[in-house]
Amino acid sequence: MSHIVVERKRRRQMNEHLKVLRSLTPCFYIKRGDQASIIGGVIEFIKELCQVLQALESKKRRKSLSPSPGPSPSTPRTLLQPTLQLDSPFGNGADSSKELGVSCNSSVADVEVKISGPNVILKVISHRIPGQVAKIITVLERLSFEVLHLNISSMEDTVLYHFVVKIGLECQLSLEELAMEIQKSFCLDAVN
Missing domain, CATH: 4.10.280 (MYOD Basic-Helix-Loop-Helix Domain, subunit B)
Structure with a gap:
């Protein structure tokens, strides 16, 4: 019993x-x-x-290393640092051996782009900016990508956008160029 x-x-x-x-x-x-x-x-x-x-x-850690307040109108390009994804801030070290990817980080946003099978995984972490997700979607559509899935997570004033996008037939961009294009949508906000 x-x-x-x-x-x-x-x-x-x-x-x-x-x-x-x-x-x-x-x-x-x-x-x-x-x-x-x-x-x-x-x-x-x-x-x-x-x-x-x-x-x-x-x-x-980046803020403690470079105390600059943010990009200035004359230097948004110099802050962009595309790097091969070896130790990404997104914590996917185990997956990086299977998937080709790049990271493009600035004081405004961290952008990671990876190829995963027939799709592209795009992760963006930034401060919450009203209308930014619409700007990212507009950039993706302009570059011949189709958004298949979008997940948005936020904590206080930080937001994580996690996109799964399909590569269009007309798309001729490299992963670095895509990361830079997404990064530019943030830099324009910082300048304006």
């Missing part, structure tokens, strides 16, 4: 923990109410929070 009571208590405790996890996770991460979906959604949410945290730490 005690084994049955112990098992009921364990199940009740598991259900309570799953309820708490579900309440702490934004609803769009959890597609269904079963245990596997709840745990999978929580894992995805935690991964995104880790990416935001690492990006914020990276930005904090």
